[in-house]
Amino acid sequence: MNTKLDNKIAFESSCEDYVLRTEANALSSPRWHEFNEAKWGVKTHKIAVSESAKKYPCIEGTFFLNKKNQIVQPPLNAYTPILFKSTPTNSPRRLYHQRSRLSEKLIHHMLDIGVSNNVLFLPTDYTDVRPWKWANFDVGVRYTFLMNFPYSIEKAGPSVRSRYRKLCQNGFRVERTNDMSLIYNCLIETEIRNGFSHSLSLKDLELAQDIMGEDMMRSYVTYSPDGKPVSGSVVLHKENGRGISWLVGYKRDYAQDSPNTLMDVFCFSDLHKAGATGIDLVGANMKSVADNKAAWGGEMVPYYTIELNSWKTVARSIRDYVRCKNTLRSKV
Template sequence: MLVNLSRKEWVEAIERLRPLHLNEREYVIDALIATFKVSATYFIYSDKEKPVISFIALGNKKKIFNPIHFFYSAFWVDESLSDPKYAACVSHFLKELTAKFNNVEIRLPLSINDVRPFLWNNFTVKNFYTYVKDLQEESYHPSTAKNIRKTANKGYECKRENLNEHNLALNMQLLTVLQFFPKTIVGIEAFLKRVSSKDEFSCYSCYLNGELIASNIMFLDFQNKIAYTVLLNKLADEIKDDVHSLLHHFFFRDLKERGFAEVDLLGGDMQSIAAFKARMNASLKPHFVVSYSKKKSSIKGYFQKVKYIAKRLISKF
């Protein structure tokens, strides 16, 4: 059964089961609400009174969507469920959810790799990829390892630091290069500023003779020992050294020393970026964005019914 709880009730129920994920933390949800003018609905689906699915639905009115691209949706399914039980519970959850909302978009976390219940319930599925680096394995492609050693001897200084106007501006430039809409860039910048004072937010930057050369913005999930890269950029073409690889090497080591197990490099779909991340000897992982439209589902159902009736009529002749 699907129930809608208050924030306090939802957190209490989840913390009896597992640690909260970063994208479920109150300050993250509050920052998303304030920046993107959305509301949050806290759902738990239980099977025989045991919570097996949780979801924080962000959106407005009858629409659920993911307001920012570098967070997975706050969607969780009990990993101890058997295959038939998983399929049944997720299907029932989706039926109840789509009865409440006209449009639903969920950016599934990496832990969800069985999308059959979504397909069975008239969701469309888009496949994306990311790379995940195991911090216990400090190994790289030979060319990357060589570039790291070479660049390290040229006087670059890598360090962890707080967000400031310089590293923020450098990272925001990447979104312009990638042709994000200006409104989207403004929203992302405002969100980053809202959460920048938190311990789970960090920047790693590379300097040469005191000048900022490259910078990376990360979110840190301390409880689950996972770090997420958000943005990474360097000064334009005048910097020929492989400072990106050097900076990755630095923050991989720093995060490992701080107890993190892995880094989700958040992206593997663009060919040039995928090649770079693959040379970090990171593992390629698929993830999915699932979408539902009540209007499209109704039209599809109508045509399926017409097709069925037509087949029945033809069979009689």
């Protein structure tokens, strides 16, 4: 396989033979796949489905397989990358039929491989999930915020602009870093404070950087006025694609300063200079998180989840129903 050629094709928006109808990003990169294989013990399975003998239209995708050779979505993967390449047409009717027929073929391929009892997240621009629903998949919806570049702080709400000005005035600063221990320490404090785990060690972060490189895995640190690292983040970048927010954390003692605000503005500018079209803030499914991300002035968009119907999906539906009923009762 000619990886360089594949990457070049994946990030062109159009050519004589096809038009790329879905965004390509770092999740389609072989380097990202290599890290997932090394960290999570999965295998990469690339697919391309087309109509009869024609090369286009087609859907290209990358799935990860577990030890049972079933499709899974490893932890810390924002989406399962799927690219839809249509013929050069602007006809809604033709585009609808091309995508529908190819989605059906993709689903048959997925079922032939085998799908684990694992939720898969489709990319934000893959909005027609009816073929999965018709094929007895459980379909859900989640939300995220997309920011387009160039970005101006004036697009943000008053609270964000105020925090940004105070951080600048008080002498906080942001730099890119290749010292993963700075990122790791910020992540660990966030995990302890919020009671969860990224399941990433310092060695894992260093491995990720070794595999993906500093250009693709862009890491940022905010420093306090006295030079202490107080927040850190990692974004996955691919030129001509949308950045994917991957990891973020901050030190508890500086929570009142909201150091991530300055870091995010720096990150947006850095990604734009590196050729990114925007950034996906990845996830807005908790009210507090959604409210914070909305303040940046991006567009809230849905993305869809798919999962084979099973006892797990039935049990989850019952659980959600009971929670909803209890919530309504508590407000009466």
